[in-house]
Amino acid sequence: MALYESEHxxxxxxxxxxxxxxxxxxxxxxxxxxxxxxxxxxxARNSEASVPSKPYYYQTD
Structure with missing residues (x-):
């Protein structure tokens, strides 16, 4: 393994x-x-309340 250390x-x-x-x-x-x-x-409440997005966002079905 190389022991390189950047200038920064x-x-x-x-x-x-x-x-x-x-x-x-x-x-x-x-x-x-x-x-x-x-x-x-x-x-937990936020994750339960999220609505899954459709595969194609602009689909209106």
Whole structure:
């Protein structure tokens, strides 16, 4: 297996090593957009309420 590391990855590793405060900002951004509590009941209701689409969308039968 080759041990290739892209220029971007090298840059990001160096940047994070030189700017340790960015880790907290990165975690805050992730929590803002991605890390949300999941409501399993609402997800189940939404999946049960979905109507399957027709194979041909414009068919009027």
């Amino acid at each position: 990855t090298k840059f990001m590793r160096e940047w994070m090593a030189n700017h340790p405060q960015e880790k907290k900002e990165q975690q805050a951004g992730r929590a803002l957009w991605w890390d949300k509590p999941q409501d399993t009941d609402a997800r």
